[in-house]
Amino acid sequence: MDDVDSARDRNGTGRRPRLEDVAARVGLSTASVSLVLRGVSGPSERTRQRVLKAAADLGYQVDRTASLLASRRTRLLGVMVDVHRPFHAELVEHLHTAAEAVGYDLVLSTQTRTRDEHTAVETLLAFRSEAMILLGPTVPADTLAALDRKSPVIAVGRRIADAALDVVRTADDDGVGQIVDHLVGLGHHAIAYVDGGKGVIATDRRRGYRTAMRHHGLDAYIRVLHGDHTEAAGERAARKLLDGDALPTAVVTYNDQSAIGVLAALARAGVAVPGEVSVAGYDDDTLSRLSCFNLTTVSQNAEEQARHAVAAAVERLDHGRTEPREVVLPPQLVIRGTTAEPA
Template identity: 50%
Template sequence: MAEGGNGRRRGKPTMEDVAAKAGVSRALVSLVFRDQPGASEATRDRVYQAAAELGYRPDTAAQMLARSRTRVIGVMVTMRNTFHADLVDAIYPAAEDLGYDILLSATSPGRDERQAVEALLGHRCEGLLLLGPNLDPEYVTHVGRQAAVVPVGRRYPDCGVSSVHAAESKGVRQVIDHLAELGHRDIVHVDGGDRPGSAERRKAYRTAMRRHGLADHIRVLAGKHTEAAGAEAAQQLLADRTHLPTAVFASNDRAAIGVLDAFQRAGLSTPGDISVAGYDDSLLAQLSHIDLTTVNQNPQRQGELAVRAAVAAIEDPDSGPQDHAVDPKLVIRGTTAQPRG
């Protein structure tokens, strides 16, 4: 059994333990145990030696089964979405630990979600992780008959597929609670249009405002999960500076950054003149010159759960769909403070 850094035993050794001991990547260890090309004989010997010393035993039954299967999970991803990048970072190691490979298929302005999904099906992917899908339910049901489908960030309750998402209402409630406790009353929400999670966040914003007795201050501006949409919403607010809100809550970090940029260009300070909060806790939000108050959706946990849900459906098609909700956490940074005066 492997030991942790504190010397205590921590359960069965994993592929990650073997990789660390052999001084190679987890992906390379996976190749070695599946007898795939890509590793030299010296590297193979080093991996097998590390496995022997740790007492690691690959699942030979699964390897036998894999000979008649692809053991590939496809991932539909939007490359410009920083939250999707965080999810992919978690998906790769989780899949490797379970003996699966990952194949990415990206959407782009000239390549829609259906094209991305059909490409994955064409490569005989046994499972599909759909990151932030905007697909219609009928198509998801159709694809779910061909592969183990797991949407991440959006629920499809009547399609017979598992799903993984953040508990949106909890995250939004934390944002509004934080702003209200600082003394804000006039809190505007820039929504995300039809993007995943937007409807839930919009509804949760209204509920949280009412809970604080701020129903008369509810105001939702139409938007999208882009910087341009955030900047456009900010321009709507700047058109009447005599009635500026004291705080803005954007449906995601990209929109929040667009809001911040527009306010800065207009000569307003954040949080001195107006507080701004987002949702996602992206790498951009963490940069020192942005320092955005936002909601962390725990992409590490979401990625792991998505892989496990797909594998469970692949290996036991009769297991039935499951809905996994991950608790988010508010991260308070420098873009929110008490309102002036």
Template identity: 85%
Template sequence: MGDIGSARRPNGTNKRPRLEDVAARVGVSTASVSLVLRGVPGPSERTRQRVLKAAAELGYQVDRTASLLASRRTRLLGVMVDIHSPFHAELVEHLHTAAEEVGYDLVLSTLTSTRDEHTAVETLLAFRSEALILLGPTLPADTLAALDRKAPVIAVGRRIADAGLDVVRTADDEGVGRIVDHLVGRGHRAITYVGGGKGVIATDRRRGYHTAMRRHGLGAHIRVLRGDHTEAAGERAARQLLDGAGPPTAVVAFNDQCAIGVLTALSRAGVAVPGEVSVVGYDDDTLSRLSCFNLTTVSQNAREQARHAVAAAVERLDEGRTEPREVVLTPHLVIRGTMAEPAA
């Protein structure tokens, strides 16, 4: 059996076909061949068809690296992602798909317990990312605005007021408000919220809880427990509830990971969910959909966020848009098995 690497090409040689070979086959200039293969207007339809046929017969493939070097462009979108977030992982998957559809690729730079946003962003710039798609950034607005002067910045998931940046997010306060509305509609009154710590996203979701509770005349039932985005925080909050007198009939958590922590602690304590306590998360990440959790949650529509983020980057890079744009998507409640009417 012959060596795979020595397989002969359609032109009968082992040599990689070049642009010049296609031009010689058709009898036109290399410039005309380049225009056809790049889809640029100019050559006649007859010439286009002849060039495409010759390229296929010769097995010619565009050398993407050489093309990018020649144009001094990388067509890379830099993405900052929290390595601990299942929701960010899902966003990245959709970002890859959206980027590939428009001829771009991604460079990922992660946030970890020892790697902050400044380091992650500097890595993306070092790899010549043409635009930065930052997932849930916590950097100050003026820092993000300064970054935008180096490369277009698209902030995903976070409200940024008057920063002159492109933003793609869902209405977090509205999302939590929809949870409370639904719980109240099913008869709940004692609804506790487990917060997400500091930051704009956490603040917006907490405000949504307060606003909705007051709108339903339940201000006296407002209770916010300290938490963050981790399962451990949810477990701590649930233990605090169990240690107190008169646990609530429903718990709303900052995100799905925190809600899973609440579920874990309640299960260990023998508290039935949703028979005794309903539990609701936020994000609709991949863990929430597992049958072992079957968590009621709020979807942020990761696919649409990714599509809008890539579109914003392309508009800035390829179409020259300079005015900032904010896209605010409407979240929706995803009802699964952790919510029910309160026990009698």
């Protein structure tokens, strides 16, 4: 017997229990019962316990859809996520936790190889998302600003110059700089970088590499290889290095996925990591922590980014904040087993 049938048996009417049934059971008005079931302050603790017991006995469940329609609010936060990025999956998990803590829920809309940002955002609007949390958006800043005028937008992970909307991100250039500092401190000079392609995030990380290399007087060793956010790009870059005259002693990549591609190509070629070449990624995603990779990387603190993103949405929706705000979190170097002193 399912939950609905069980509830019908308990109230003896052959239908789902209603608010009126709970009110009749405890001898209170439907308004008082509604206050208790919605968690609104006012009723005494004794009354609250009586109502909750009666609701449980009857098998009553709050009709969330009807409640939202009555209030003309959905309390839904729309999240755009790229299904190919493990770091986005981790962010979504923390976003769920942060949203539920303040009485909101999430609607997810995905980017895929055949589904672009515009389509993903249109889906979020169609589901009446009250605000949109966009993970790593790549569309122009003025497009995001126009979207923000329809529904509050929180851009996560991307710097937006003179932002007219809320931004939560880490200092990407500083994060890559920390990796270069770490490698130079170990004694490396020939440090290559596998790029992330187009976009603001890739630009910031590339700049962080170049700036740090110049800071250490290593201008002559700067080498940027074409890449993107995929493992395949990391493999291609590694093969190009293997085909050259001499391998660098260290490779820094745009993200952890690309770094795993580099590790795979080096392993197939019989190149020891970190014995012959040190490798470092960026993001500290779930794959980087696996014992088979044990990858040195940079943490963006997904939990903190999620918490700040949800807080920004709530401030806009519930507290009327209109001025845009940027939260820049410090990245943190995570040293694991893929970096060591050069041979």
